[in-house]
Amino acid sequence: MSTDSQNTPHSTSVLEFKSSTFSVPVLVLSNNDLDAIEQQLQKKIQLAPEFFKNSPIVFDVQELNAQKIDIDIAALANVIRKFGLMPIGIRGGNEQQAKSALDLHIPVYSIHNNLSSDAPKQQKNTTQTTEISSATLITQPIRSGQRIYAKGDLIIMAQVSAGAEIMAEGNIHIYNTLRGRALAGVQGNPDARIFCFDLQAELISIAGNYKISEDIKDSTRNKPVQIYLEEHTLFIQDIREH
Amino acid sequence: MARIIVVTSGKGGVGKTTTSAAIAMGLAKKGHKTAVIDFDVGLRNLDLIMGCERRVVYDFVNVINGEASLNQALIRDKHCDQLYILPASQTRDKDALTQEGVGKVLEDLAKDFQYIVCDSPAGIEKGAHLAMYFADDAFVVTNPEVSSVRDSDRMLGLLSSKSRRAEQNEEPIKEYLLLSRYAPDRVKLGDMLSVDDVQDILSLHLLGVIPESKSVLTASNSGVPVILDEKSDAGQAYADIVARYLGEERPHRFIDEKKGLFGKLFGGK
Numbered sequence: 001m002s003t004d005s006q007n008t009p010h011s012t013s014v015l016e017f018k019s020s021t022f023s024v025p026v027l028v029l030s031n032n033d034l035d036a037i038e039q040q041l042q043k044k045i046q047l048a049p050e051f052f053k054n055s056p057i058v059f060d061v062q063e064l065n066a067q068k069i070d071i072d073i074a075a076l077a078n079v080i081r082k083f084g085l086m087p088i089g090i091r092g093g094n095e096q097q098a099k100s101a102l103d104l105h106i107p108v109y110s111i112h113n114n115l116s117s118d119a120p121k122q123q124k125n126t127t128q129t130t131e132i133s134s135a136t137l138i139t140q141p142i143r144s145g146q147r148i149y150a151k152g153d154l155i156i157m158a159q160v161s162a163g164a165e166i167m168a169e170g171n172i173h174i175y176n177t178l179r180g181r182a183l184a185g186v187q188g189n190p191d192a193r194i195f196c197f198d199l200q201a202e203l204i205s206i207a208g209n210y211k212i213s214e215d216i217k218d219s220t221r222n223k224p225v226q227i228y229l230e231e232h233t234l235f236i237q238d239i240r241e242h
Numbered sequence: 243m244a245r246i247i248v249v250t251s252g253k254g255g256v257g258k259t260t261t262s263a264a265i266a267m268g269l270a271k272k273g274h275k276t277a278v279i280d281f282d283v284g285l286r287n288l289d290l291i292m293g294c295e296r297r298v299v300y301d302f303v304n305v306i307n308g309e310a311s312l313n314q315a316l317i318r319d320k321h322c323d324q325l326y327i328l329p330a331s332q333t334r335d336k337d338a339l340t341q342e343g344v345g346k347v348l349e350d351l352a353k354d355f356q357y358i359v360c361d362s363p364a365g366i367e368k369g370a371h372l373a374m375y376f377a378d379d380a381f382v383v384t385n386p387e388v389s390s391v392r393d394s395d396r397m398l399g400l401l402s403s404k405s406r407r408a409e410q411n412e413e414p415i416k417e418y419l420l421l422s423r424y425a426p427d428r429v430k431l432g433d434m435l436s437v438d439d440v441q442d443i444l445s446l447h448l449l450g451v452i453p454e455s456k457s458v459l460t461a462s463n464s465g466v467p468v469i470l471d472e473k474s475d476a477g478q479a480y481a482d483i484v485a486r487y488l489g490e491e492r493p494h495r496f497i498d499e500k501k502g503l504f505g506k507l508f509g510g511k
Binding site for chain 1: 392395400443445
């Protein structure tokens, strides 16, 4: 699954898409009174004017919508811009709010995977998955035939059996034996890594570059290792030699 | 409140029915009113192992369909009056079982019994699913060979995700490992996985090791649960398992090679 790195005679690659995570302040609104918002925003900004200067900001109107309070997105954006903040997104808006945001060239973010909502989350998975920011923690063994998918990092305290499959868009940490398949960076993040205490995997993969059990050298088998990607090649390294 | 135990494995021929019969008999002999249900609809075996095949009138499917009452279908055991058997239907298939029907039968049994042992069919399809769905405890019967261990692992995954307790976010099913047909001499030769190997793969609480034993076949063919053969090693192993399940502490036996008479006399190695 490696890409062709040879350049054609006429074109050299001038761009590349990469995935990165940024930390952006989110303005959570609980009232649609623009005057009140303006006043309180001013107070907050005075506390740390440098921090807020030209800062990107995402506004979250989920709570407003939960209370069925509508807000004029264009007017809100104007208020925010007045303070030198730069709105780069809206979250939790209804269809109409999303549309007016897009008209203003403000991207719309979906709400999932965020803990900003106060509503208690329903825990469906019986393997006791707990969402802590963007990491998924699992304390029960992952048995043969089970599949786990994590949007962020995946941390597993128990063993992963042969015939099980674990996937994460971020890193995978296994503080136990890995006998099944582990796929990190499944959305194409080449910086994702896999860490495990005892490598006996059937298959390991980072961003689509994979190795099967047969390709894993005896020198790294049954050892605590980290697996990372460099130039489309998977490297398995004894974690103690780092 | 009754405790529902499922005896399961994934793989066939590992000793589920033998174990169900022995465990149910063991619990009943200890004075607990116990029912044992054959979930292997279409491949009815439990009644043979329990020696009550000639007394089957109504079966599990009849009760689910409302064609017979539970009391009409339950067969009292010859050896122990605390033990009742609910046989499977031989003329139907697993589709005759419904989740509501099975749930209702178990609910009715729970009013009257302390332990309900569900003898699961092999596989992971409907019959096996319904056998484990309502369970509180699971006895996972495994032979010391790789395919059996793998199938048990798969079944453990289902127990923790597809059972009622899992679906309703209750305390998970308690899982116990029963390693059957164990032959220490073959383990020593490297032909067979050891207890440690199996535990390493499954990481499960070991309730007991049942040695490979001629007495199991003899008991099956004569329709007497092997636990009643108190002289046999397999019978003793099952007695230990029941005692441990009920909270007694007993050291594990049958894991190491048996010493011959001379070995015993002279202290062996």
